Amino acid sequence: MPDAQANAPATDWPDSHWLASTEPPAAFAPLAGETRAEVAIVGAGYAGLNAALELAEGHGIQAVVLDAGQPGWGASGRNGGFCCKGGARLSAAQIASRLGEGAAGEWAAFERAAIERVRDNLARYGIDADSGPEGELQLAHNQRAATRLRAETGPGGAQWLEPPALAERGLKGRFHGGLLSPTGFPLHPMKYAQGLVRAAEVAGVRLHGDSRVTAVAREGAGWRLATARGHVLARRVLWATNGYSDEAMLPWLAGRILPLVSAIMVTSPLSEAEREAQGWTSQIMAYDSRRVLHYFRLLPCGRFLFGGRGSASSASRAQAAFASVLRAEFEALFPAWAGVASERYWSGHVCLTGSRAPWCAEVPGHDGLFAALGWHGNGVAAASEGGRRIAPALAGGANCAPALAQHRPGRVVPPLLRPLALRAGMALARLADGPIGR
Ligand SMILES: Cc1cc2nc3c(=O)[nH]c(=O)nc-3n(C[C@H](O)[C@H](O)[C@H](O)COP(=O)(O)OP(=O)(O)OC[C@H]3O[C@@H](n4cnc5c(N)ncnc54)[C@H](O)[C@@H]3O)c2cc1C
Known part of the structure; x- marks a missing residue:
């Protein structure tokens, strides 16, 4: 993406609450010289790391994993931490009409399996990620949304609360x-x-930070990837760059993906009296029903996380402006906290596709070069499972991603028209959503 943040140097971790509340993340040396590998993975987020773990554990393949920043530098190290269903912007009926009833059921099963995958990763690798409590709440922002959501009570044990x-x-x-x-x-x-990074190291995965892939070329039966200081010659490649994808590297993707900015503010710790004053004391993860949605949750440390989409750019001026918008929206929804300070604000990229679903498949015309991306802002679970499902194909076997995720994305918005299209789209969506907090 032609964007300041997408090309930020490796050492520039965003000043997030997550960075401030854990051990400094591991730093891996850049790729240097020429290396050979059965599989090379570009992007060390949840998708790339899970694919690498599956290759090592299930297929005996120690992949080379390259990240332009450091492992976890992208959205995987800075998101809201909602491990939930999602990944596509399609209803079950829309999936069924595109690919049949079976595909809709298969996608629903994938969503559930994805959550269980994360739970299993946490247990299997002994990762203490402050998880819980169970459950997710979708809040109606107007009466029309309340009527629609009330009708969804029942399936999967969902419960409507007045x-x-x-x-x-x-x-x-x-x-x-x-x-x-x-x-x-x-x-x-x-x-x-x-935790995934540590598990990957133990499994023998060859991780490199500060290793932006700057050229991709066919060589013999495989692919040559170039970085500033090194080259990898790999039989198969996985492109797991999601919202940080540079379409110039993989022109087939150009215009088929739509990177978007999502941003988060975290308050200073709320006292018990402040929580009681607003009446929000639960740590259940919640989001509202707006098209330009907000997501929020009380953190175990007593701070409140409030996230939203709606900014068209992650350039620093646009982000400074969006921080004020997000703060005003937070105060409109939680008026008792109008005087509570914002401690941190940061943003990152998510990725939509032209098929309105993730894409986990071989890139047409690129034998042995695969992509796993497009989690539609919901990749904690989906990218983890998507990375696992595509790993057998990287080992020369079948692609186990659901049919929906193997469906080729069509074109969405040409890269040049993106800023205009995003601004217009956001403005229309905000208009349709109506005023906040009424
Ligand atoms: C602010 C925010 C809040 C979010 N909240 C949630 C949430 O609560 N729940 C949820 O499910 N999802 C959420 N998401 C989305 C979720 O974080 C992503 O879907 C998920 O992390 C994607 O994982 P990934 O591995 O596909 O990509 P990423 O984690 O983004 O990793 C891609 C990596 O590719 C690297 N890269 C790019 N180009 C190159 C190159 N040429 N060479 C080498 N490396 C390259 C980047 O440096 C980056 O580290 C949120 C995202 C953001 C930004």
């Missing part, structure tokens, strides 16, 4: 009720990412 019932559970805000689903749990995203 505003008084929400208040009783310590979930009081300016909402018209909420749908509480029992599936999913929050975690500390950087602790999860760093």
Whole structure:
């Protein structure tokens, strides 16, 4: 992406709450000289790391993993930590009409398996990522959304809560009720990412930081990847760069993905009296029903995390402006906390695709070169499982990603028109959402 943040040097970790509340992340040496590998993975986030772990544990292949920053530097080290269903922007009916009923059921099973994958990773690798409590709440931002969400009560044990019932559970805000689903749990995203990094090291994965891939070329039966100081010659390659993808490296992707900015502010610790004053004392992860959605949760340390989309650029001027927008929206939804300080603010990139679903497949016309990306802002679980499912294909076997994720994305917005399209799209979506906090 032609964007300051996407090309930030490796050492520039965002000043996030996550960085401040865990051990300094591991720093890996850049790739140097020429290396050979059965598999090379570009991007060391949840997708790339899980693919590497699966290759090592299930196929005896020690991949070379390259990151332009350091492992976990992308969205995987800076997200909201909602380990939840999601990954596609399609309803079950839309998936069924595109690919049949079977594909809709298969996708739903993938979403559930993805959450269990993260749970299993935490247990298997002994990662303490401050996870829990179980469940996820979608809050209605207006009466129309309340009517729609109320009708979804039942499947998977989802329970509709009117505003008084929400208040009783310590979930009081300016909402018209909420749908509480029992599936999913929050975690500390950087602790999860760093735990995967440690597990990958133990499994013999060859990790390199500060190793931006700057050229990709066919060589013999494989691929040559070039970085500033080294080269990898690999039989197969996985492109796991999600919202940080440089389409110039992989022109087939150009215009088929749409990177978006998501941003988070975290307050100073809330006293018990402040939590009681707002009536929000639960640590359940929650998001609202707006198109330009907000996501939020009380952290185990007593701070409140409030995230939102709607900024068209991650350049520093745009981010300074969006920090004020996000703060105003936070105060509109949680008026009792208008005087509480914001301690930190940061942002990162998520990635949509032209198919409105993730894409985990071989790139057409690129024998042996695969992509796993496009988690639509919900990749904690989906990218973890997507990376695992594509690993057998990287080992020369079958691609185990669901049919929906193997469906080729069409074109969405040409890169040059993106800033304009994003600004117009956001403005229209905000208009349709209506005022905040009424
Ligand atoms: C602020 C924010 C909040 C979010 N909140 C949530 C949430 O609560 N729940 C949820 O499920 N999802 C959330 N997401 C989305 C989630 O974080 C991502 O979907 C997920 O982390 C994607 O993982 P990944 O491995 O595909 O990509 P990333 O973690 O983004 O990793 C991609 C990596 O590729 C590297 N890279 C790019 N180009 C190159 C190159 N040429 N050479 C080498 N390396 C390269 C980058 O340095 C980067 O580290 C959020 C995202 C953001 C930004």
